[in-house]
Amino acid sequence: MIHITLPDGSLREYDQPLSVFEVAASISLGLANAALAGRVDGVLVDCGFLIKCDARVSIVTSQEPDGLEILRRxxxxxxxxxxxxxxxxTQLRAGSALGDGFFYEFAFQRSLTLAALPVIEARMRELAATNHSIRRQEQTPTERLSLYRLGDFEGFAAGPHVPTTKVLQAFALDHISGTLQQRIYGTCWSSQQELDTWRAPPQVVVVNIDERQSDYAHSVTEALRRRGLRANSDLRHEKISRKIRQHSQKVPYLLVVGEKEKDGGFVSMRSGNGEDFGEKGIEAVCDLLNPPKTGA
Structure with a gap:
């Protein structure tokens, strides 16, 4: 007998080993349809992970940060x-979730341009519509990279991953960088409405100097959104001068984060036309761009 403890403290008993997906299905059909992955004793695992002994289990959906990261991965x-x-x-290098989106790095025989992205995105939509399963070829959740099969395609990737491509609907490719070794960037959300919101012109864009600040830049972006600001982040592997130049033409404000800003818990703020606001804490930025309402 296997005893499964759910997040609300309730206990369920099963006669034999079962997968995370089967646990979700035993709770409700709706939860099974929404399941992207699971946590078994605190470890994120694929829906196909087989539970063989007593464990604490929760189901991961797109309505939480881990779920969004899994969608993007x-x-x-x-x-x-x-x-x-x-x-x-083309030779595959590596890919992952990154901030609001994802990237994959390739070694092409001939470099691609932005004109290639709509064609690639269209093929991705065909794959999503075909509803391919995504299966881990082995079930050890502690290894950093595992072999995954998506239809007839196999690749090494960090997991977990969604069980099928049908849940990958609200996505878009938006940038390509490099020459022969190139990164393609995109974004992915749990709904078309969220994707449309992301596409709306932002009030502010957070840009990192290099990849060491990616997590901090993303956390700043999330903090701004919680305060009601239309904020996006640009975590691409590009020179900071290039990112600033590109966004200065389109966005009212830029927040730059490097190691100094990350360590100090602040940002360097500037306007799109180049005005320097200096170093500011997150709350100060929010108060400046979205001042608290006062009584009449």
Missing amino acids: SCALMLAMAVKQLHPN
Whole structure:
């Protein structure tokens, strides 16, 4: 007998080993349909992970940060499959979730331009509509990289991943960088409404100097959103001068974060036209861009 403890403290008994998905299905059909992954004794695992002994189990859906990251990680894997179908001689490097989106790095025989992105995105939509399963070829949750199969495509990736591509619907590719070794960037959300909100012109964009500040830049972006600001982040592997130049033409305010800002818990703020506001804490930025309402 296997005893499963759920987040609300309730206990369920099962006669034999079962997968995370089967636990979700035993609770409700709605939860099974929404399941992206699970936590078994605090460890994130795929829906197909087999539970063989007593454990604490929770189901991960798109309505939590871990769920969104899993969606984006899986979108990166689907991007790799689409590119390999369109460009069979391309070498795969690595991909992952990144802030609001995802990326995958490729070594192309001939460099691609932005004009290639709509074609790749269209192939990704075909793959999503086909509803391919995404299966881990082995079930050890502690290894950093595992072999995953998506249809007839196989690739090494960090998990967990969504069980099928049908949940990957609200995504878009938006940038490509590099020459022969190139990164393709995109974004992915749990609904079309969230994607449309992300596409709306932002009030402020958070840009990191290098990849060491990616997590901090993303946390700043989330803090701004919680205060009602339309904020996006640009975590691409590009020179900071290039990112500032690109966004200065379109966005009212930029927040730059490097190691100094990350360590100090603040940002360097500037306007799109180049006015320097200096170093500011997150609350100060929020108060400046979205002042608290006062009584009449």
